Amino acid sequence: MATTITFSPALFWFFVFFFSFLSLQTISQPDRAHHMRTVCNNESSHFTEYSSFYLNRRSTLASLQTRSSVRPPIYLSVTKGTGPDTVFAMYLCRGDITKTTCSICVRTATSEIKESCTYQKEGFIFYEECMVRYSDTSFSGLLEGPKFNVILHSPKNFSSTIRFGQTLSRKMDEFITRTVSTTSWPKPYFVQDKERLTESGSSYTLDTVVQCRPDLDPSNCDAC
Structure with a gap:
């Protein structure tokens, strides 16, 4: 069975970060980050090497990296610089x-985004x-x-995908309400x-995670 997951900087986990994961391996603690997608905004302005924006971006990403370790x-979120050279960054x-x-x-992501989004003034990088x-x-x-979909294939086969879809829809409706109030x-x-379910003679565990970006107000989290 394939599960489609939508990522958005407003969801999540990055912007809002939004995750709905079904029995993902990263519920356990990995020793490395699992890359999903990098988006460099080519429609945004560009900067040159060693310009003020270049130095401010380097400083903000370094700050995210250091403070995530300490x-x-x-x-x-971190802001550096003034005027047109201001850089806003977050993890x-x-x-x-x-x-x-x-x-x-965070250490992996901040290093990778500098390499991938070399001179674009806006970039996003998503990991699991x-x-x-x-x-x-x-x-x-x-x-x-940006929004994008990722298809994850579950090793579990469901005899009734319609019923599973109904179960998942009910769970998501419930979690939206709970998330906004948390x-x-x-x-x-x-x-x-984590819920153990039995449907059509088969049992499975449904792991569900929903998360919004903390800087949103409740109405935007709900919309997200």
């Missing part, structure tokens, strides 16, 4: 991973464990950014659940 919160880690795994992912974003404009509280730190807008 005392990693689930979400962190968001999935709420069900350890601080060590979060730090590994975290997301990192930088831009020349503030994105705090906003629902915008606003307390250290894991705001994060809900996780």
Whole structure:
């Protein structure tokens, strides 16, 4: 069975980061980050090497990397510079991973995005464990950014995909309501659940994770 997962900088986990994972291997703690997609905004402005924007981007990404290792919160935003050379950057880690795994992912992501988005003024990088974003404009509280789908194939075959779809739809409706109302730190807008289900004579465990970016207000999290 194939499961389609939609990622968005407004969801998640990166922007809003949104995850709905069915029995993913990363529920356990990996020693490396699992890359999903990198998006470099070629429609944005570009910068040159060793320009003010170049130096500010390097500084903000280095700050994300360092602070994720020292005392990693689930979400962190950093701003550097003034005027047209200001860089806004952030990371968001999935709420069900350890601080060590979060730090590994952020370090990997910040290094990779510098290599992939060489001179673009806006970039996004998505992993199963975290997301990192930088831009020349503030994105705090906003629902915008690239969306893409990832197809994950489950080793489990369901005798009734229609019934499974109904179960998943019910679960997502329930979790949207719960996620929007879960606003307390250290894991705001994060809900996780594991449920053992029996359908059409077969049993399976449904692992569900839903997460919004903490800088959103409840109405934007709900919309996301």
